[in-house]
Amino acid sequence: MRVVTLGRGNVGSGLAELWRSAGHDVVELGREGGDATGADALLLAVPSGSIADALGSVTGLDGIPVIDATNLVRGERPGGFASLAEYVKSITGGPVAKSFSANFARIYDRLGTTRERPANVFAADDDARAVTESLIRDAGYEPVYVGDLSAARAVEDFLGILFACAGTVGPVFYRFAPPDEF
Numbered sequence: 001m002r003v004v005t006l007g008r009g010n011v012g013s014g015l016a017e018l019w020r021s022a023g024h025d026v027v028e029l030g031r032e033g034g035d036a037t038g039a040d041a042l043l044l045a046v047p048s049g050s051i052a053d054a055l056g057s058v059t060g061l062d063g064i065p066v067i068d069a070t071n072l073v074r075g076e077r078p079g080g081f082a083s084l085a086e087y088v089k090s091i092t093g094g095p096v097a098k099s100f101s102a103n104f105a106r107i108y109d110r111l112g113t114t115r116e117r118p119a120n121v122f123a124a125d126d127d128a129r130a131v132t133e134s135l136i137r138d139a140g141y142e143p144v145y146v147g148d149l150s151a152a153r154a155v156e157d158f159l160g161i162l163f164a165c166a167g168t169v170g171p172v173f174y175r176f177a178p179p180d181e182f
């Protein structure tokens with residue numbers, strides 16, 4: 001697949017490396033922006049306060065699924081949207097998924113070393129679901145679909161639990177599975 005990452009920080013660069021290792025063609029964009037024409041997906045990995053600026057610097061986004069990894073660390077969600085992902089959708093007008101926001105970048109290097117694949121909870125528009133699932137798997141996680149974009153807020157709110165865990169046991173992987181898969 002051809003993947004564009006927007007934001008060259010822990011998440012953007014980290015996932016770019018994992019996806020390249022899985023054989024994808026990854027183009028990394030930063031503040032200078034660039035062209036996303038023909039991409040199978042764009043990963044949005046910038047601070048939540050920079051979402052509009054960052055997306056505004058990218059051309060050729062029409063209809064390209066955006067995988068929104070952003071989290072609200074402080075302040076309010078812009079425009080009164082229930083989730084950052086729905087705010088993203090209000091800007092791009094295309095399919096959006098919420099994923100990778102509930103996974104610590106600091107332990108990307110432990111992916112592939114565990115007995116079980118860690119989970120990655122995600123919410124997605126129908127048109128963004130399959131590509132997001134593939135990219136979750138290719139990064140080394142097990143996708144756990146929690147619903148359409150109206151479930152993005154629940155994914156964003158999961159950060160509270162993850163931060164609380166990080167404060168007690170450090171950055172964690174997690175897994176959700178039916179009883180017979182545990």
Ligand SMILES: NC(=O)c1ccc[n+]([C@@H]2O[C@H](COP(=O)([O-])OP(=O)(O)OC[C@H]3O[C@@H](n4cnc5c(N)ncnc54)[C@H](OP(=O)(O)O)[C@@H]3O)[C@@H](O)[C@H]2O)c1
Pocket residue numbers: 006007008009010011012029030031032033044045046047048050053054055057069070071072073100101102103104105106
């Ligand atoms: N770190 C994690 O474990 C983690 C996990 C899940 C989700 N998240 C979320 O994912 C997002 C990125 O996190 P991160 O840890 O990767 O942050 P980071 O390391 O601080 O990187 C953010 C990147 O975004 C760039 N950026 C800022 N404004 C931009 C703009 N207008 N256009 C393009 N790029 C811009 C920054 O560029 P400059 O260096 O030039 O400022 C930087 O390279 C945040 O919303 C965060 O809450 C983080």
